[in-house]
Amino acid sequence: MELPFEPTLFGYTVNIHLVLEYLAFFLAFRYYVFLRKKRKDYISSNNRLSIILGAAIGAFIGSRLVGVLENPLVTFSVKNVIQLLNVKTIMGGLFGGLIGVELAKKIIGETKSSGDLFVFPIIAGIFIGRIGCFLSGINEFTYGVETKFFLGMDLGDGVLRHPVALYELVFLIMLFISLKYLQKEYVLQSGELFKVFMLAYFGFRFCIEFLKPNTFFVLGLSTIQILCIVCYVYYIGKSCKLLTV
Numbered sequence: 001m002e003l004p005f006e007p008t009l010f011g012y013t014v015n016i017h018l019v020l021e022y023l024a025f026f027l028a029f030r031y032y033v034f035l036r037k038k039r040k041d042y043i044s045s046n047n048r049l050s051i052i053l054g055a056a057i058g059a060f061i062g063s064r065l066v067g068v069l070e071n072p073l074v075t076f077s078v079k080n081v082i083q084l085l086n087v088k089t090i091m092g093g094l095f096g097g098l099i100g101v102e103l104a105k106k107i108i109g110e111t112k113s114s115g116d117l118f119v120f121p122i123i124a125g126i127f128i129g130r131i132g133c134f135l136s137g138i139n140e141f142t143y144g145v146e147t148k149f150f151l152g153m154d155l156g157d158g159v160l161r162h163p164v165a166l167y168e169l170v171f172l173i174m175l176f177i178s179l180k181y182l183q184k185e186y187v188l189q190s191g192e193l194f195k196v197f198m199l200a201y202f203g204f205r206f207c208i209e210f211l212k213p214n215t216f217f218v219l220g221l222s223t224i225q226i227l228c229i230v231c232y233v234y235y236i237g238k239s240c241k242l243l244t245v
Contacts, residue, residue: 003137003156017140020132028125035117047110054104055097055118062096063088070214070223090126091205091224094198095231113191119179123197127172134165144211162211171204195235202228 007014043051067088101115133142137156144162146152152160175197183193206228214222221229 003135003154004139005135005137017129017132017136020135021129024125024128024132027128028121031124032117032121035120039117043110043112047108050108051101051104051110054100054107056100058100058103059093059097062099063090063093065096066092066223066227089224090129091202091227094122094201095227098198098234113189113194115191115194116188119193119197120176123172123176123179127169127176130165130168130172134163134169142212145213147211164208164211167208167211168204175200175204198231199235202231 005016007016070089098115105111130142133140137143139156142165143155144164146159147162148160149162151163151166153163153166155161155163178200179193179197182188182196206225209222209225212222214224218226
């Protein structure tokens with residue numbers, strides 16, 4: 001199979017990445033509903049809906065904001081507003097969703113941790129989306145830099161590159177299995193599973209960004225890597241706050 005994979009249907013070229021992106025949202029939500037039915041949720045239905053709404057709004061704003069900041073020299077030159085709104089990144093979505101949830105919980109007065117139920121649906125959604133990224137080859141900014149490494153692949157431009165999307169797929173499988181084991185074998189405090197997920201995924205993304213043809217603006221780091229540091233600072237600050245209570 002040649003990359004980018006661009007199937008045609010009724011004479012129209014199918015954007016496989018967009019199709020898998022919508023499929024990822026749908027299946028991740030269905031998975032979340034399935035998990036919620038299987039275990040007792042200590043958060044009321046009304047509060048849970050408010051939290052989901054906060055997460056959705058935060059994820060939308062965060063994904064677009066970080067997407068714009070990731071390469072402002074290109075993005076801010078785009079005059080089409082619709083095109084600008086389509087610039088997004090999962091990293092901004094995750095952190096924006098986290099902030100959205102925290103704000104929603106403050107507004108409704110909810111004190112219980114709410115993230116654990118989202119962990120495995122999020123991993124599943126990212127996994128499906130990354131399949132779309134890989135199939136899109138160089139059409140999506142998820143490809144790697146040129147390499148002579150034996151895993152290098154031609155992603156559509158005749159150059160052997162790191163298949164970063166494939167690396168992430170392998171990592172997500174390992175992360176899913178590890179977190180399932182952690183959940184089964186250890187008694188975790190509410191919210192700990194989500195925290196481990198965020199720190200593991202953001203740590204992985206910090207490292208893998210060095211294999212992408214990024215624009216490094218500050219201290220040799222890309223916008224995504226700076227966001228990863230912000231995420232770690234956020235959790236360190238939260239841990240310190242709990243210790244002082």
